[in-house]
Amino acid sequence: MFRALLTSRLQAAFTAAGIQLPEGFSVSVVIASDTRYGDYQSNAAMTLAKQLKTNPRALAQQVADKLDVTDLCSKTSIDGPGFLNFTLSAEALAQRLALITQDDHFGVPQVEQTKRIVIDFSAPNIAKPMHVGHIRSTFIGDSLARVARFVGHDVITDNHIGDWGTQFGMILHGWKTILDHEALDKDPIQELVRVYKAVNAQTKADEAVLTTCRNELVKLQQGDPDNMEIWTRCVALSLEQLRQIYGQLDVHFDHYLGESAYNDKLAPLVEDLLTNGIAEISDGATCVFFRDVPELADKPCLIRKSDGGFLYATTDLATIDHRINDWMADEIWYVVGAPQELHFRQLFQVAKKRGQTTRMQHIAFGSILGQDGKMFKTRSGESVGLLEVLDEAVERAAAVVAEREGLTDLEKTQIAEVIGTGAVKYAELSQHRMTDYKFSWDKMLALQGNTAPYLINAYVRTKSIFRKLDGEVTLTPDLTITEAAERALAIKLAQFAETTHDVLLDFRPNLLASYLYELADTYHSFYEACNVLRSEGAVRNTRLTLCEATSRVLKAGLGLLGIRTTERM
């Protein structure tokens, strides 16, 4: 990619100019923010001059004299207080373009060191419907998994479903007293939710019910056959429904290892921690204290309740063991909401105490808020169901597709599905993961402007051109980039490589989303300015190559966001 190439060339120029780089100083070249001066820029001379207390422009000149980029750039310049600017040559761009149309990875370099990365995301609870709150973890996690795989990592996706929580006390009691079997056959989750809510309400009114529920839970945890059977059925029913939703979303997991998978590991784990002196008993509960970590000094991590029950952190620790010991994970990424930041800091500290050096990363994200600006309450309050959102999205897309001509009903249905779900995914992924946002139907389901259909439409436009060619696609290396719109598109296409790698630097799919939007925007402008089919010779060939490259990058890029494309719309 150009950024990496220019960076190493610039680095070499510093060395050739005999300039000693201070410890920790790295020469950086970035895509130009102001394209008036060039396509790439570096402020290395300015930042270095500051440290060395010399004149930045003079330093830049010294380096520029030694810079050898004639094979990449048609022009380099020193501007303003000492910016080094690079303008790519038409030849270099043309070469790059050809590569994008041929390379399996569209010119995106593979990582030098492949890592085995376990990504933990989505993690819905059994016996509860997925709601909009699951959108973020599911889509961000899925996208990061796709990007990590694409650049060469060995990724394991694991859905750590909540199949062993205290909610089962209520469900078990409800199952035995108020379950409607007919309703269960019809819509299992809906019936389980009804039961759960009903019992939950009972416990509020009657303490005795709460006690009964607790007893049911204890019996389950002790392996009571009846309760185990009910639990097994609940899990099976829920999983079936979950898989269906994931299928619709095109999200796939290598494993569905829920909390229950670690049940028999918890007691030995806690014993082990006590034996090693990592954990201690405090007020009857088993805790790990972090007295040497100031910010956690008064925030112990609880791993066993005074009644002997295990906790969230206990299961997570056992899960870490499994991922490290059995899966040989080099890294573990947790795509979980920001409110759980403290939990993960504690968890990682415990792992550290246990001598585990695997890199663990909490990829946090902000909350989806209701219209009142407060978090959707998953426990008591109402939230919007994920299925409901998807159905509505597909419906709205279908209304638009219905007016199109030349499409069969089946095609229309498929297009509406791709566009509807794509719109929902894009609405999430185009947003910075840390910002909270208010849930809005209109935003989530918009089909115009900066949305999935806008990007898919650009792809469709590339496809329709090749359809008109009717097989006559003979792209030759004979490229001449002359028009401004052609050049702008070529440069955008080349930046796919940088963007894809940047996504993983800070786990931000929205960088890719906004890149793809810009690419589509640039393509739409190119499309208006440069007619492809009516042009001739090398110009036509160049434009066709641009279309082909755009087509490939859009499809691949959207694919990395988990968004599918259609050939027509």
Added chain:
RNA sequence: GCGCCCGUAGCUCAGUGGACUAGAGCAGCGGAUUUCUAAUCCGUAGGUCGCAGGUUCGAUCCCUGCCGGGCGCGCCA
């Protein structure tokens, strides 16, 4: 009380690892098509980048304080 995150156009949000006019979308206004299918394009209008200091040649971006909002802080997950 302590900690974390956020505060950018009417609305919803990007962005900036320091450059002259801070970007999109939606909503508003004005244009473009007997097309390579307009879910498009072009133009226009709209912001003292929460407030106050500090560092710097230069800060929306870094530092400090404050204000506003969200979330978290021992037996839920």
